[in-house]
Amino acid sequence: MKRRVVFFISDRTGITAENLGLSLLSQFEGIHFTQVTLPFVDSIEKAVAATNRINQSISADGHKPIVFATIVSSEIRDILQGSNSCYIDFFQTFIPTLEEELSLHSVNVMGRSHGVSNTHAYNTRIEAVNFALNYDDGARTSGYDSADIILIGVSRCGKTPTSLYLAMQFGIRAANYPITEEDLDSKALPKILKSHHKKLFGLTIDPKRLHAIRQGRSPDSRYATLSQCEHEVKAVENLFMHENIPFLSSTNLSIEEIATKLMVITGLQRKLR
Amino acid sequence: MKRRVVFFISDRTGITAENLGLSLLSQFEGIHFTQVTLPFVDSIEKAVAATNRINQSISADGHKPIVFATIVSSEIRDILQGSNSCYIDFFQTFIPTLEEELSLHSVNVMGRSHGVSNTHAYNTRIEAVNFALNYDDGARTSGYDSADIILIGVSRCGKTPTSLYLAMQFGIRAANYPITEEDLDSKALPKILKSHHKKLFGLTIDPKRLHAIRQGRSPDSRYATLSQCEHEVKAVENLFMHENIPFLSSTNLSIEEIATKLMVITGLQRKLR
Numbered sequence: 001m002k003r004r005v006v007f008f009i010s011d012r013t014g015i016t017a018e019n020l021g022l023s024l025l026s027q028f029e030g031i032h033f034t035q036v037t038l039p040f041v042d043s044i045e046k047a048v049a050a051t052n053r054i055n056q057s058i059s060a061d062g063h064k065p066i067v068f069a070t071i072v073s074s075e076i077r078d079i080l081q082g083s084n085s086c087y088i089d090f091f092q093t094f095i096p097t098l099e100e101e102l103s104l105h106s107v108n109v110m111g112r113s114h115g116v117s118n119t120h121a122y123n124t125r126i127e128a129v130n131f132a133l134n135y136d137d138g139a140r141t142s143g144y145d146s147a148d149i150i151l152i153g154v155s156r157c158g159k160t161p162t163s164l165y166l167a168m169q170f171g172i173r174a175a176n177y178p179i180t181e182e183d184l185d186s187k188a189l190p191k192i193l194k195s196h197h198k199k200l201f202g203l204t205i206d207p208k209r210l211h212a213i214r215q216g217r218s219p220d221s222r223y224a225t226l227s228q229c230e231h232e233v234k235a236v237e238n239l240f241m242h243e244n245i246p247f248l249s250s251t252n253l254s255i256e257e258i259a260t261k262l263m264v265i266t267g268l269q270r271k272l273r
Numbered sequence: 274m275k276r277r278v279v280f281f282i283s284d285r286t287g288i289t290a291e292n293l294g295l296s297l298l299s300q301f302e303g304i305h306f307t308q309v310t311l312p313f314v315d316s317i318e319k320a321v322a323a324t325n326r327i328n329q330s331i332s333a334d335g336h337k338p339i340v341f342a343t344i345v346s347s348e349i350r351d352i353l354q355g356s357n358s359c360y361i362d363f364f365q366t367f368i369p370t371l372e373e374e375l376s377l378h379s380v381n382v383m384g385r386s387h388g389v390s391n392t393h394a395y396n397t398r399i400e401a402v403n404f405a406l407n408y409d410d411g412a413r414t415s416g417y418d419s420a421d422i423i424l425i426g427v428s429r430c431g432k433t434p435t436s437l438y439l440a441m442q443f444g445i446r447a448a449n450y451p452i453t454e455e456d457l458d459s460k461a462l463p464k465i466l467k468s469h470h471k472k473l474f475g476l477t478i479d480p481k482r483l484h485a486i487r488q489g490r491s492p493d494s495r496y497a498t499l500s501q502c503e504h505e506v507k508a509v510e511n512l513f514m515h516e517n518i519p520f521l522s523s524t525n526l527s528i529e530e531i532a533t534k535l536m537v538i539t540g541l542q543r544k545l546r
Contacts (some may be wrong), residue, residue: 004375012533013533024364024367027345027368027379031375039533039534039536072300086374090296094361095297095300098297098301098339098359098361102301107300122527125528160402164441168441168528213396256286256288257285260285260288260313264312264313
């Protein structure tokens with residue numbers, strides 16, 4: 001397989017450069033991309049060091065590295081751009097278009113996104129994370145009035161990471177509650193959930209995938225058998241449908257996708273911008 | 274203040290479009306941007322609906338909305354591009370450059386990033402989140418051998434969200450342990466931490482900010498007083514320095530920035546790509 005080295009370089013975390021760079025590369029097959037992220041390249045010195053590192057990364061077959069960058073300072077950018085690479089700067093490309101459209105000059109200051117410029121937003125986020133932790137796995141049920149959403153589903157279907165992601169990304173207060181075998185046998189919603197019906201959102205999962213996940217956790221337990229997983233998943237989906245609870249399957253989705261789809265389906269409004 | 278409507282549109286979650294779009298807009302001051310995210314615009318129908326919504330969003334003073342998009346399908350993109358907007362598509366702009374550089378045609382398939390194409394990576398991530406939850410706030414200390422890092426600091430300095438973010442973003446197993454007043458009075462590391470000295474990373478925070486956070490949580494408690502916060506922060510920073518533990522201040526950093534800086538300082542390698 002062909003190989004190429006890819007750099008993600010930023011004067012801040014590099015997360016934006018990584019996200020868009022990886023999305024773009026995912027459109028190309030048959031090449032193995034070796035990834036290097038260089039965050040906080042925010043001085044001439046660091047830019048020179050990064051440039052040297054790029055120049056040393058020409059592949060055995062002579063191909064230049066690809067560099068995806070988000071660099072605000074033109075001084076730093078000029079240095080990086082002098083490297084022997086296919087240099088793509090996501091800021092440089094669009095700032096002029098936006099300056100024209102907005103009839104404004106850009107302020108040219110590093111680190112204006114992702115920062116805690118907005119203390120209120122920061123607190124909202126932290127409070128939502130704390131909420132998700134306190135209300136994880138049915139640990140507490142007395143404060144569901146202040147929940148934005150209550151995720152329900154069988155054990156290991158993805159409730160916890162989804163709750164945390166909703167908190168971290170959107171500031172949403174998500175509780176989660178496990179639907180147990182006893183709940184399923186009774187074919188009714190647990191009493192505590194009934195009074196919060198409008199906040200319920202179901203997660204389901206392919207039984208084979210659930211089986212694999214549970215096997216990793218409790219090998220060869222009854223809980224992890226494929227037949228048990230099939231039984232629980234079928235029963236919980238029936239419960240969701242019978243109770244008119246919106247739900248989706250986590251099987252082929254990343255946590256980001258589950259959370260974003262959930263926001264669309266429920267119409268919940270994010271509390272962070 | 275001037276106002277403009279901004280759309281983030283994607284055939285998937287829209288997170289990439291949001292991140293880069295917001296980074297770009299953060300470079301412009303004096304305009305209030307009203308933000309609308311439209312994820313999963315993955316059909317002609319949805320593209321037409323989105324276009325109508327864009328066209329209805331021309332501001333009172335006649336300015337067109339700005340659209341930041343990541344759309345793979347040229348059919349869908351053509352429709353959106355027909356809207357009355359300043360349309361910026363992050364894929365369209367760079368795919369041709371990359372096709373030329375890589376001497377390859379892009380596969381033109383939606384949803385190739387963020388997906389769970391890689392089950393191993395997905396499991397690494399979930400396991401790391403579970404680890405962070407199990408080892409939050411000193412809840413458990415018996416498995417520190419399998420921790421990648423142990424965050425330490427006074428109560429409410431940002432340990433928990435940082436641990437969770439490290440897990441979610443990088444697949445890093447981060448435990449966290451609160452340094453109590455008694456620990457600080459004894460001027461020594463808790464015994465359980467001593468044997469894992471190399472994994473320790475300190476977080477500190479401006480005492481005034483800590484005071485505000487604790488006030489929100491336990492109003493008018495001794496724990497929340499400014500003098501108590503000043504005392505604890507000074508003592509914990511002394512402890513970090515005396516014990517040669519790397520540390521940073523969470524005061525002016527977002528969770529993303531704390532986590533990324535920590536990775537740089539410690540040289541920890543991410544387990545997710």
